[in-house]
Amino acid sequence: MSVTLDDITALAKRRGFVFQSSELYGGLANLYDYGPMGTALLRNIRNLWWKTFVDDRDDMVGLDASTISHAKIWEASGHVAGFADAMIDCKSCHVRMRADHLIEDYFTKKGKEEKVEGKSLEELDVLIAKEKIPCPTCGKHTWTTVRKFNLLFPVHLGILEESQSLAYLRGETAQGMFVNFKNVLDSTRVRLPFGVAQLGKSFRNEITKGNFVFRTLEFEQGEIEYFFDPEQTKWETLYEEWKKTMWEFVTTTLGVNKSNLRWRAHTDEERSFYSKRTEDLEYNYPFGYKELWGLAYRTDYDLSQHIKFSGKDLSYTDPQSNKKFVPHVIEPAVGINRLFLMVLADAYWKDEQRGRIVLKLNKTLAPYRAAVFPLVSNKPEIVAKARSVYTALKSAYPTVWDDRGNIGKRYLAQDEIGTPFCVTIDYQTLEDNTVTVRNRDTAEQQRVKIDELKGAVA
Numbered sequence: 001m002s003v004t005l006d007d008i009t010a011l012a013k014r015r016g017f018v019f020q021s022s023e024l025y026g027g028l029a030n031l032y033d034y035g036p037m038g039t040a041l042l043r044n045i046r047n048l049w050w051k052t053f054v055d056d057r058d059d060m061v062g063l064d065a066s067t068i069s070h071a072k073i074w075e076a077s078g079h080v081a082g083f084a085d086a087m088i089d090c091k092s093c094h095v096r097m098r099a100d101h102l103i104e105d106y107f108t109k110k111g112k113e114e115k116v117e118g119k120s121l122e123e124l125d126v127l128i129a130k131e132k133i134p135c136p137t138c139g140k141h142t143w144t145t146v147r148k149f150n151l152l153f154p155v156h157l158g159i160l161e162e163s164q165s166l167a168y169l170r171g172e173t174a175q176g177m178f179v180n181f182k183n184v185l186d187s188t189r190v191r192l193p194f195g196v197a198q199l200g201k202s203f204r205n206e207i208t209k210g211n212f213v214f215r216t217l218e219f220e221q222g223e224i225e226y227f228f229d230p231e232q233t234k235w236e237t238l239y240e241e242w243k244k245t246m247w248e249f250v251t252t253t254l255g256v257n258k259s260n261l262r263w264r265a266h267t268d269e270e271r272s273f274y275s276k277r278t279e280d281l282e283y284n285y286p287f288g289y290k291e292l293w294g295l296a297y298r299t300d301y302d303l304s305q306h307i308k309f310s311g312k313d314l315s316y317t318d319p320q321s322n323k324k325f326v327p328h329v330i331e332p333a334v335g336i337n338r339l340f341l342m343v344l345a346d347a348y349w350k351d352e353q354r355g356r357i358v359l360k361l362n363k364t365l366a367p368y369r370a371a372v373f374p375l376v377s378n379k380p381e382i383v384a385k386a387r388s389v390y391t392a393l394k395s396a397y398p399t400v401w402d403d404r405g406n407i408g409k410r411y412l413a414q415d416e417i418g419t420p421f422c423v424t425i426d427y428q429t430l431e432d433n434t435v436t437v438r439n440r441d442t443a444e445q446q447r448v449k450i451d452e453l454k455g456a457v458a
């Protein structure tokens, strides 16, 4: 892959996709703000996700749970006890990092692959010592021992910092679906198998810094809990169906290059104890293949835990057989910001021949479908005509107006934000009601009748 992370961050800042969060006050690491273009791209990704997984299906419903949630939810889910990363500090330069990343990056540089998820703290210590892994920042080998660090952000509700006021910012959206399972069942007409989908912010006090929006403290997830009766539906079949659906979404709906994607099955050690199978769909980011989307068969673990901790009945009764049981679940979980970074990396194209940078975004993803330019800004007839073309097009597609600088500069600016079509109104327009439509990828121009413009940019 020729595009670097620096290329992407520079473009993202230059064109208003992503800014450093709190930049005015020196910035905060691992947090980002999305600018006008980034907001539009994120919204398009989100909308396509929702349309594909909720609106276009008849076995899915949506949910929007609160981000602050009861401490007991996270005790039941196992996050309070187990949602922790192993971290290590360098005694020389005081850099703090995740021990698994230290080891994995060290082996990657040596051309080997080493997965350490599931190893104990002692095993990590031994491996780091045995390999004499140096600090990537200062080069010394003076590590502390590896310690656990919980990723959940506690919040204290009310004015008193008493233990009963302790809540957590959710570490994943998934728990919302489990704790509302009964509410969804009782308030809708759903029957197994069915899924509950949610898009929303999650929060993790991540230790690792860097890699732009790939790993942040606050991020958006798109998660689905697909509930089923394991005696009626073979989980292996369902699992394969979900793999196909996820692949289709990334390659066709988002238009991402297949050669930059791969499936990776979790090893027995790295897979959670309750999961029968977990596979990650990985994308070849500028920093290598990394998890984009996880697919896990979580059995009835979460619902059973909440039954245990809440003392409430969260079982399902089959309307035909009256069989009462706790459904099993398959979970496709993706990070919307990781989809965003993938889409940017995949679309980034240095057109050396024409000396420009182009974001070859799918039409449905681009912040604007079209840009409308009056050839000159000092001829009232041309400006008025352009304005009417702009207004008509804007009623059908997100469209932007630009009358600044020369046409060449306007094209370059639109190429960098991925606008598929640029429409120019010129002197000829006044005579024959045609405009030029310039194609982003080929840079070719065509004359199109104004009446046929909506179809030409469809």
Ligand code: ATP
Pocket: 172, 204, 206, 213, 214, 215, 216, 217, 218, 219, 220, 221, 291, 292, 293, 294, 333, 334, 335, 336, 337, 338
């Ligand atoms: P990783 O191994 O990369 O930390 P994970 O296995 O902990 O990820 P999950 O708990 O499975 O991630 O979360 C589901 C999805 O949420 C991931 O596939 C990823 O796309 C996204 N995600 C998780 N953590 C972050 C984060 N800190 N920033 C952005 N996206 C994230």
